[in-house]
Structure formats: structure tokens, C-alpha cells
Amino acid sequence: MSFSSRRVHDSEEQPSHSHGKKWANVARMVLSVSGPLCKWYITHRQKEEERERDRRILHTVQKFFIAAIAIALALLIGTIVLRSVSSISLPSSFSLGEKTATIPTDTQGRTNILLLGEGDETGEYLLDSIIVASIDEATESIGLLSLPRDLYFLKTESMGEGRLNSLYRDYFYELTAHGKSKEEAEEEGMKQLAKEIGAALDMNIHHTIKVNFEGFVQAVDAIGGVTVYVPYDIVDPEYPGPNYTYELFEIRQGTHHFDGETALKYARSRHSTSDFSRSERQQMLLQALGKKVKEEGLLRKPHVLLSLFQNFQEHVYTTMSIPELVALAVKGRSINTDTIFAMQLSDRNGLYGDVLEPGGLLYTPPRDLFDGASVLLPVSIPEFPVTWKQIHTLSQLFFGIRTLHLQTPSIAILNAGAPPGSAGKLSSELKKFGIPITDVRNAAEKQEDSILLAPGELAAGSVLATVLHLPLQEEPTGSQDITIVLGKNYQHSRLQDLLSSMQ
The missing domain is CATH 3.40.630.190 (LCP protein)
Known part of the structure; x- marks a missing residue:
């Protein structure tokens, strides 16, 4: 079987050979310029995409x-x-x-x-x-x-x-x-x-x-x-x-x-x-x-x-x-x-004349009880059996009621008729749980009721009054942020007992 071909459209007028050569030269010139340009553009885009991919990878990492x-x-x-x-x-x-x-x-x-x-x-x-x-x-x-x-x-x-x-x-x-x-x-x-x-x-x-x-x-x-x-x-x-x-x-x-x-x-x-x-x-x-x-x-x-x-x-x-x-x-x-x-936590607990520091809630028992090893146990109240109640109290104050550790207010304790030594005893109790006291002394005048004085905008004052079970009186306290006044009706209680009664 043979095949023949014909033009789809025959033009009555055919362009000259010179005219066709002219456009062919133009096309070759355009290609000679655009080819490298296109190649550069493609390479540039690839590099940009690689850099962007690297940035995305780094950002993801x-x-x-x-x-x-x-x-x-x-x-x-x-x-x-x-x-x-x-x-x-x-x-x-x-x-x-x-x-x-x-x-x-x-x-x-x-x-x-x-x-x-x-x-x-x-x-x-x-x-x-x-x-x-x-x-x-x-x-x-x-x-x-x-x-x-x-x-x-x-x-x-x-x-x-x-x-x-x-x-x-x-x-x-x-x-x-x-x-x-x-x-x-x-x-x-x-x-x-x-x-x-x-x-x-x-x-x-x-x-x-x-x-x-x-x-x-x-x-x-x-x-x-x-x-x-x-x-x-x-x-x-x-x-x-x-x-x-x-x-x-x-x-x-x-x-x-x-x-x-x-x-x-x-x-x-x-x-x-x-x-x-x-x-x-x-x-x-x-x-x-x-x-x-x-x-x-x-x-x-x-x-x-x-x-x-x-x-x-x-x-x-x-x-x-x-x-x-x-x-x-x-x-x-x-x-x-x-x-x-x-x-x-440390053993600087203030017992037996030792220095008291915040976190001093541990002690060193006799070595012969532990095969000669030096170990630390929690201070327990009462002393026996060994319990973690004091550590629980620290955890509650330090992690739970953390306002006192965040605001770190200056605190004074004044004895205004409480039993002798009450202000010092309360000061030591607060200090070992990380609440430092800046002033401990006798008040100029005695009074019947115990009270905690603090500015109304100081959250630590309200928190401490709640912890100590003391009435809060909102007023400026002079040189200290908080003043605790221990009156004749004051009875010392350990924080361990005060906090347990709040639960």
C-alpha cells in the first residue's frame, strides 16, 4: 500500500527563500540568548528551593x-x-x-x-x-x-x-x-x-x-x-x-x-x-x-x-x-x-545548737544503726517513728503555696505579751521552711490579741495570715512588708499541724 501526502493549505503566494532564512536566523539568535538565561533561572530556582527546604528542615528540627x-x-x-x-x-x-x-x-x-x-x-x-x-x-x-x-x-x-x-x-x-x-x-x-x-x-x-x-x-x-x-x-x-x-x-x-x-x-x-x-x-x-x-x-x-x-x-x-x-x-x-x-534539703536543722538554714529538715542518725554508713533521715515530730510529715509541709509551702517564696516579703515578729521566746520560736519555724524573718523583738506595748499586719495589695500577707491562723489587718507596716504581733492569747503551733488542719 502506498501513501501520498499533500499540504493542508496551499498558499497562492509562497514566501521567498530569503525571507524564511531571515526568520530562522532571528529564532536562532533568540534561542542562543534565552537558552542560557532559562538554564540560569532553572538553576537559581533549584538552589532557592534547596535553601528553602534546608530552612524548613532546620526550623522543623x-x-x-x-x-x-x-x-x-x-x-x-x-x-x-x-x-x-x-x-x-x-x-x-x-x-x-x-x-x-x-x-x-x-x-x-x-x-x-x-x-x-x-x-x-x-x-x-x-x-x-x-x-x-x-x-x-x-x-x-x-x-x-x-x-x-x-x-x-x-x-x-x-x-x-x-x-x-x-x-x-x-x-x-x-x-x-x-x-x-x-x-x-x-x-x-x-x-x-x-x-x-x-x-x-x-x-x-x-x-x-x-x-x-x-x-x-x-x-x-x-x-x-x-x-x-x-x-x-x-x-x-x-x-x-x-x-x-x-x-x-x-x-x-x-x-x-x-x-x-x-x-x-x-x-x-x-x-x-x-x-x-x-x-x-x-x-x-x-x-x-x-x-x-x-x-x-x-x-x-x-x-x-x-x-x-x-x-x-x-x-x-x-x-x-x-x-x-x-x-x-x-x-x-x-x-x-x-x-x-x-x-x-539539708541537716542544718538548728537542733542541739547547730545552725538553722532553710530546708534544714534532715538529721544524721548514729552510724552504727546503718552499718557504719553516714545517712540522712527526715526530722520527725514526734521523734519516733520516722515520718515525712515535715517534708510534706515543706512541699506544700514550697511547691503548693509558693506566693511566699515568689514575693519574698520582709517580715517582723513582735512579742506583745505571748510567752517568752515565742517570737524566736515562730521565727525558727518559718525559717526552716524557707520563709526568712528580718526582725524579731519585743513590742513597745502589750496587747491581748495576736494579729498580722500587711498592705492589702500584698498577696503574701493574706497567705501567711491564713497559714498561721491569724486575723489579717490590712494596713501599712512601716519598714517591714509584714508584721506579726503575738499577743497574750498566742499559742505556738508547728506549721506541720497548722497546714494539716487546712486540708
């Missing part, structure tokens, strides 16, 4: 992991997460898939986190630092309570008895001996320890975060070190060295810039001072870290962010999911450093 990185940095010894988080701007909500991340709260709207600092090879799985952080959105505040490693638990639900720093380790080994994997034992151990500490403090602890020493060292190095003022000389000849040895750690009073290793030594050293002085140093480091992160905007720098994220993956362990970490960061974004307050 920041949103997913900013909380985790802030936590890894602020977990100086397990802490804080939260000072650094408070300096970061995050969206008011964050959605992962179809669900918005949430974080649990207790009946008062607080989220409570147990922060743990874990030892190195010289004390594997031993806890070097234990801090409870309570975040309260209503007052936009965070309370940090440090617990000493030697605090002894005579009885627990499932972890046996022992020092606080070894309970986790012993339970971890027990779980692995019964077939649990390392990861399963770590998670279950953290959850159970949070439950036991929550019972001791009479509060719900919702999650646990744990960081090891190497994680802290790398986090400090990632932000370029930290500058700290050292208030006194430290000479520690028994700082733990490599391979179960000791080495000398020495630092003199003054301002120093620490790298990660030195910051860790400053936080851990205890042979030249006490565990309680060490907690104070750890809080100073925490403040310095938070200040540097906030002022220099370090968590907005990609290289710092990614370095800290890698550190977080390797050295931080938590019972929280990534969405919950993000929700925690969102929850803490309104927190200001001025509304972060801290205290540590």
Missing part, C-alpha cells in the same frame, strides 16, 4: 528538639531544663500529626519533673544529683528542690531500702537480672524512683529526665563554656580521676571561664566542702548557663543546636516523648528567671 536540647543544657546535674527553655520563643501550640502534644499536671495545675544527674564509670548508675522541678503556669514560676544523695529511705513500695543515690542503681540491676533490657530497666527505674520521691514529698511527679556527666561536659563545650564567679577557694585532693583514681582539683576565688570538664569538677567537688555547698555551686552554674543561652541566643544558632541535639541523643534519657518535651518547652516559655526559686 528546632521545633521538634529545642526543648530536648534546652533540657540537656540545663540539666547541669539534672536540672532545668527550664531556665534555658524560658528564654526561647516557641509557638503557643505545636502539632505533631493530628494530635497536639500535652503534658500532664496535678490537681493544682502544676507539672512536676524529676531531674537526675548520673555518675561516671567510678559510680555507674549511681545518682550524683537529684532535683525536683515544679512548673506552675498560673504564677509563671518554677520551684527547684534539691535532695541530698545520702537521704535514706527506710521503706519503699518496690525498691527496697537505701540511700537515694543508690536506689535507682540497685533497682536497675534487679530488673536486668530478671530479664529486662537495659532500656526497659532504665525507663522503669526512672518511673519508680519518681513515684517513691513523689510519695516522700506528698506530690505527683509526672516525668523523669536523666543526664550523665559526659552529656553535661559536651553541652557546656557546645555553647563555648561558661563564666562563673567562685565565691571561695576550693581545694579538693580527692576528686575522682580516671580508672578509679583521685586527682587534685583546685580553684581560687574570683571570676573564671570554665570549659565542660572544669565546670563538671566545680559542680561535683565535695571533699573540701559539703554536699549542700555543692548544691549551691550547681545552682550558680545553672544561673550562668541560662544567662549565657538567653543573652547570646545560642539555641538559635544551627551549629550549636545540632551539636546539642547529638549530645541529647547520646547522653540524655527521659520517660517523656518528643511531643511531651516540646509541650514542656511551650509550658515553660512564659517563665522568667525572676520567678525561678530554689531550695535544698
